[in-house]
Amino acid sequence: MKRISSLLIILLLAASCGGLPRIYPLNPSQAPELRKACDLPFPIGKWRFVHSIEATMLNRKGVLMGVTVISPDENSVHCVMMTLEGFVLFDAQYDGDLVINRGVPPFDSESFAKGLMDDIRLTLFRPDGAFVGSGTLENRIPVCRYQNADGGMTYVIPHAPDAAWEIRMYGGNADLKRKVTAYPQPQSSEDQDTVPGKLEITAYGPLGYALTLELIQAESLEPQKGHSTSYPGM
Numbered sequence: 048m049k050r051i052s053s054l055l056i057i058l059l060l061a062a063s064c065g066g067l068p069r070i071y072p073l074n075p076s077q078a079p080e081l082r083k084a085c086d087l088p089f090p091i092g093k094w095r096f097v098h099s100i101e102a103t104m105l106n107r108k109g110v111l112m113g114v115t116v117i118s119p120d121e122n123s124v125h126c127v128m129m130t131l132e133g134f135v136l137f138d139a140q141y142d143g144d145l146v147i148n149r150g151v152p153p154f155d156s157e158s159f160a161k162g163l164m165d166d167i168r169l170t171l172f173r174p175d176g177a178f179v180g181s182g183t184l185e186n187r188i189p190v191c192r193y194q195n196a197d198g199g200m201t202y203v204i205p206h207a208p209d210a211a212w213e214i215r216m217y218g219g220n221a222d223l224k225r226k227v228t229a230y231p232q233p234q235s236s237e238d239q240d241t242v243p244g245k246l247e248i249t250a251y252g253p254l255g256y257a258l259t260l261e262l263i264q265a266e267s268l269e270p271q272k273g274h275s276t277s278y279p280g281m
Contacts, residue, residue, distance in 0.1 A: 066221030067200060070182040070192060081181045084205040085191035088212045088229065089173045093118040096242070097264040100128070104256040111136070113260070116268070119172050124164055128154065139164070166248050166258070169216060170227050174201045199224070211243055223251050232262065 073081065093116070100111045112133075116125040123142040129135045137154040139147045141164045147157065154160075168175075174193035179200075181191045188208065193201040198219030207213035207228065216225040225248070232244035242265040248258040 066223070067217055068184055068190075068202065068215075070180065070184070070190060073182045073189070078181055081189050081205075082178070082191060084189065085181070085203045086173060087205055088203065088214070089119070090117070090171060092120070093268040094171075095264075095266045095268055096262070098246075098260040098262055101259040101261075102256065103258075104254075112263075115167060115171075117167070117171050122172075124167050126163060126167060137163075141168075162250075166225070166250070169201075169214060169225055170246060170248060174203065176201060195219075225250055 096113075096115045096117075098113045098115070100113045102109050102111065110131065112129050112131060114127045114129075117123070121142065123140070125140045126137070127135060128137040135149055136151045137147075137160070138149040139145065139160045145157065145160055145164065147155070147160050150156070150160070174195075176193040176195045179192050179194045181189065184190055184204075186208070188204055189206060191203045191205075193203070195201055195216070199217045199221070201217070202213075202215040204213040204215070211229040211231045213229070214225075214227040215223060218224045227249075228247045229243035230245040230247075232242070242262055244262050246258075246260040246262075248260070250256050
């Protein structure tokens with residue numbers, strides 16, 4: 048009976064991890080440089096971003112404007128979404144507590160606001176979870192892995208194929224919940240630090256959606272503190 052129980056536990060554990068991409072060991076001498084590279088997608092200091100946003104949900108598409116101010120040091124986000132004519136549809140802030148200043152249906156629910164703030168933090172903030180290792184995927188692409196509070200994992204891929212970088216967030220049952228893919232600006236060069244020209248955020252599940260963000264403007268709000276006036280991550 049003991050042997051059967053042990054076998055069942057092993058099988059259950061294997062099943063629970065089956066959906067996570069396998070990580071292959073990296074030469075220990077390369078690990079510090081990879082860990083540093085995995086921090087590059089995330090801005091330092093206070094920033095304001097302006098994007099055009101194409102949202103796809105339930106087979107419907109819409110185009111909006113988004114203004115986002117973030118401060119990772121203060122753990123704060125302020126997000127405003129508006130029509131192309133400038134009518135504000137959504138205005139909310141997060142600094143540990145969520146405050147909705149304005150919400151026009153269907154952007155008035157707390158669940159929408161929380162989900163949007165989570166998407167922004169996933170895209171622009173370093174993962175909250177503990178760093179649990181690095182290595183390469185099957186295609187030899189370097190990756191860092193972080194443990195989420197819900198038992199899932201966040202993968203940061205600093206040099207994704209055909210993209211600048213990629214983030215994948217998995218739930219506790221190893222299902223892919225979010226994917227963020229960043230693309231460089233067309234005019235950027237290897238030695239020029241720039242903001243990603245395009246971001247694609249995909250949410251999976253029954254109520255899945257896709258957001259495509261095209262950069263209009265990026266501005267550091269703390270140049271007096273010595274931060275670069277361009278994005279530090281590309």
